[in-house]
Amino acid sequence: xxxxxxxxxxxxxxxxxxxxxxxxxxxxxxxxxxxxxxxxxxxxxxxxxxxxxxxxxxxxxxxxxxxxxxxxxxxxxxxxxxxxxxxxxxxxxxxxxxxxxxxxxxxxxxxxxxxxxxxxxxxxxxxxxxxxxxxxxxxxxxxxxxxxxxxxxxxxxxxxxxxxxxxxxxxxxxxxxxxxxxxxxxxxxxxxxxxxxxxxxxxxxxxxxxxxxxxxxxx
Amino acid sequence: xxxxxxxxxxxxxxxxxxxxxxxxxxxxxxxxxxxxxxxxxxxxxxxxxxxxxxxxxxxxxxxxxxxxxxxxxxxxxxxxxxxxxxxxxxxxxxxxxxxxxxxxxxxxxxxxxxxxxxxxxxxxxxxxxxxxxxxxxxxxxxxxxxxxxx
Numbered sequence: 001x002x003x004x005x006x007x008x009x010x011x012x013x014x015x016x017x018x019x020x021x022x023x024x025x026x027x028x029x030x031x032x033x034x035x036x037x038x039x040x041x042x043x044x045x046x047x048x049x050x051x052x053x054x055x056x057x058x059x060x061x062x063x064x065x066x067x068x069x070x071x072x073x074x075x076x077x078x079x080x081x082x083x084x085x086x087x088x089x090x091x092x093x094x095x096x097x098x099x100x101x102x103x104x105x106x107x108x109x110x111x112x113x114x115x116x117x118x119x120x121x122x123x124x125x126x127x128x129x130x131x132x133x134x135x136x137x138x139x140x141x142x143x144x145x146x147x148x149x150x151x152x153x154x155x156x157x158x159x160x161x162x163x164x165x166x167x168x169x170x171x172x173x174x175x176x177x178x179x180x181x182x183x184x185x186x187x188x189x190x191x192x193x194x195x196x197x198x199x200x201x202x203x204x205x206x207x208x209x210x211x212x213x214x215x216x217x218x219x
Numbered sequence: 220x221x222x223x224x225x226x227x228x229x230x231x232x233x234x235x236x237x238x239x240x241x242x243x244x245x246x247x248x249x250x251x252x253x254x255x256x257x258x259x260x261x262x263x264x265x266x267x268x269x270x271x272x273x274x275x276x277x278x279x280x281x282x283x284x285x286x287x288x289x290x291x292x293x294x295x296x297x298x299x300x301x302x303x304x305x306x307x308x309x310x311x312x313x314x315x316x317x318x319x320x321x322x323x324x325x326x327x328x329x330x331x332x333x334x335x336x337x338x339x340x341x342x343x344x345x346x347x348x349x350x351x352x353x354x355x356x357x358x359x360x361x362x363x364x365x366x367x368x369x
Binding site: 004008009011012014015016019020022023024027168169170171174175178 | 255256259260263277280281284285288289292298300301302304305308326327328345
């Protein structure tokens with residue numbers, strides 16, 4: 001019995017070692033191919049992001065949890081809302097990738113009142129229709145390319161974008177925010193606690209497939 | 220009923236083995252399709268911080284592949300015991316990780332790769348007691364496979 005167990009453990013270690021080496025080798029070959037495809041615009045940069053786990057020399061420790069920031073006046077005030085429209089690829093390549101910033105309810109409300117940022121709901125169309133922040137458009141995180149094309153003429157990488165989903169445990173908004181960052185969007189905020197905290201603060205909601213109108217003044 | 224001197228009847232063993240294999244294959248497919256999301260889930264547990272952040276990529280690369288290979292070995296009935304030892308180790312590892320998240324009062328996505336389908340409906344998609352209960356059921360399946368297959 002114990003001899004068998006010893007043999008099985010050695011076999012298990014072998015399986016582990018072979019799988020580890022094979023998967024790392026596979027990714028090592030795949031990474032430059034994917035990067036080349038993204039450079040040729042064969043695949044979008046955002047879809048390249050979906051394979052970013054393959055970059056072995058990446059330190060992930062800072063990813064997904066940028067420090068919560070104090071919004072400065074320039075972000076809430078005149079903003080940097082650029083003209084919507086297509087930005088050419090060579091223009092994009094001169095840009096830097098900027099990590100998105102996490103904001104809380106109060107900061108989200110400030111940006112919403114200010115009206116300079118485009119609010120984006122990263123959930124599914126069904127969830128969006130059941131209730132969303134008034135004025136927010138729907139951009140399901142798992143259909144990034146499709147909606148990127150759809151919104152190409154109304155959203156520019158220079159626009160200020162606020163993404164949200166359900167609550168803090170929901171990572172749809174993190175995924176979408178990352179995709180936007182990888183498409184060189186310059187000012188992306190993630191409302192971490194999402195629609196649930198918005199609703200518990202009894203702020204207005206819009207229902208249905210349309211973004212809905214923002215009320216004049218909400219305290 | 221033939222038991223080969225073990226307390227586990229043959230049909231129970233085969234059902235457990237195939238079920239466990241299918242669960243591991245299903246869990247791996249989602250992670251393989253969306254490595255970035257899986258990486259995010261790993262990061263959210265807040266265990267691989269600072270220089271340990273370099274370990275996230277190897278985890279994202281190796282773990283789903285290991286789950287897939289072990290799942291396939293269990294289903295095709297080859298190298299069952301080594302594969303079951305690995306899945307048992309993985310299950311215990313997942314339980315410890317999820318428990319650590321609960322103990323630290325964290326509300327994070329499980330990142331288990333079983334976010335759709337009947338298993339998610341039963342145990343949810345959060346790293347909570349439901350996820351631990353689900354993993355304990357997998358441990359039982361694992362023990363059945365290991366006990367029967369000497």
